[in-house]
Amino acid sequence: MKAALITGVLVLAALLMVPAGSFIYESGGPQACSNCHEMGRQVDRWNTSAHRNIPCGKCHGDALTLDAQFHMTNARRVAEHWQGKVGEQPRLKPEHVWSMVESCRACHQQEFAAWSTSPHSSDYARIFLDEKHNKTRHLMDDCLRCHGAHFNGAIRDVVAPLDNKGPWKLVREDLRGKPVVPCLSCHAVHRPGSVLDERRLESRTIGNRQEKHRPGLAFFDRRSMESVPAGLLPIPKVENNGRLLKMSNDPRQALCYQCHAPLANRQVGTGDDRTPKGVHEGLSCLACHDKHRQTTRASCANCHPRLSNCNRDVETMDTTFANPKSTHNVHWVTCADCHPKGIPRGAASQAARGS
Numbered sequence: 001m002k003a004a005l006i007t008g009v010l011v012l013a014a015l016l017m018v019p020a021g022s023f024i025y026e027s028g029g030p031q032a033c034s035n036c037h038e039m040g041r042q043v044d045r046w047n048t049s050a051h052r053n054i055p056c057g058k059c060h061g062d063a064l065t066l067d068a069q070f071h072m073t074n075a076r077r078v079a080e081h082w083q084g085k086v087g088e089q090p091r092l093k094p095e096h097v098w099s100m101v102e103s104c105r106a107c108h109q110q111e112f113a114a115w116s117t118s119p120h121s122s123d124y125a126r127i128f129l130d131e132k133h134n135k136t137r138h139l140m141d142d143c144l145r146c147h148g149a150h151f152n153g154a155i156r157d158v159v160a161p162l163d164n165k166g167p168w169k170l171v172r173e174d175l176r177g178k179p180v181v182p183c184l185s186c187h188a189v190h191r192p193g194s195v196l197d198e199r200r201l202e203s204r205t206i207g208n209r210q211e212k213h214r215p216g217l218a219f220f221d222r223r224s225m226e227s228v229p230a231g232l233l234p235i236p237k238v239e240n241n242g243r244l245l246k247m248s249n250d251p252r253q254a255l256c257y258q259c260h261a262p263l264a265n266r267q268v269g270t271g272d273d274r275t276p277k278g279v280h281e282g283l284s285c286l287a288c289h290d291k292h293r294q295t296t297r298a299s300c301a302n303c304h305p306r307l308s309n310c311n312r313d314v315e316t317m318d319t320t321f322a323n324p325k326s327t328h329n330v331h332w333v334t335c336a337d338c339h340p341k342g343i344p345r346g347a348a349s350q351a352a353r354g355s
Contacts, residue, residue: 048192092150114293118293120179121181124180146180146259147181149222150182158171194215230252235253235257239265240268248284250287253285269329280330296321318338
């Protein structure tokens with residue numbers, strides 16, 4: 001009886017250490033976090049970021065968080081400090097990155113709604129169990145550069161077998177339903193930048209002086225485990241049969257090119273490249289694609305009147321915009337695709353007058 005009582009007391013004490021350790025670890029807010037040597041760098045970045053008015057617990061959880069694993073991690077770190085162990089540089093694990101999506105959702109509801117209905121919200125099952133893709137493209141570690149940048153492992157830890165025959169299955173079933181491109185793949189919340197002003201103030205700023213993108217726009221590089229800001233990302237030089245294509249100077253599309261880039265030969269349309277050529281040469285990706293949903297509903301209407309120089313509705317022309325099965329990809333369509341014998345005189349004269 002006495003032994004059982006002692007055991008019960010020890011178990012209860014152990015259980016109480018978890019929230020107690022978590023409370024000690026989190027009490028005092030960011031200043032307390034910075035007291036831990038391994039957290040100083042993150043806190044310093046947060047202090048100069050656009051999210052500096054948001055307390056740590058708002059995104060990363062606090063003493064009232066119901067996630068048991070969260071408290072166990074904090075209790076383990078407290079125990080390590082008591083033992084004098086030097087902890088490694090802390091980084092978000094995949095499960096933390098996935099939970100951060102819900103934290104982003106709390107403040108960025110419109111952006112989250114758009115992203116959740118876009119291809120970028122696809123989960124590991126949809127991407128890595130795609131039979132059509134797996135039969136034609138060999139699965140490799142480089143797939144994770146875009147589809148799973150935060151995954152801590154290799155492609156063999158995601159899907160099996162690594163061949164073009166299949167049938168394929170997820171090695172880890174817990175990956176099913178988890179997004180391959182979560183918010184932190186394209187956004188670094190600790191990047192230096194000003195706090196977002198109220199939207200109504202933006203209308204008082206001259207158009208070309210308005211902010212092009214938030215400072216946190218960045219590409220997460222899984223090799224260095226760091227986010228590279230969009231301003232430091234290059235826009236590639238893309239060729240079309242030896243001729244350099246005109247490229248938009250929109251800095252945001254440098255982020256798009258980290259995944260949607262041509263092969264080493266730099267030829268337009270190779271690999272996952274979608275660089276516009278033909279009548280759309282020089283357009284930015286964001287000129288047609290919504291930044292979170294990737295939808296193109298208003299893209300034609302943004303630049304074209306209802307009728308073209310041919311007196312036809314441009315949105316009904318034979319391109320992949322109107323019909324996905326069209327042989328004329330809207331990214332690369334040219335006048336000659338529809339007028340192989342030359343542009344009609346009437347249309348040509350109207351085009352000349354309008355230019």
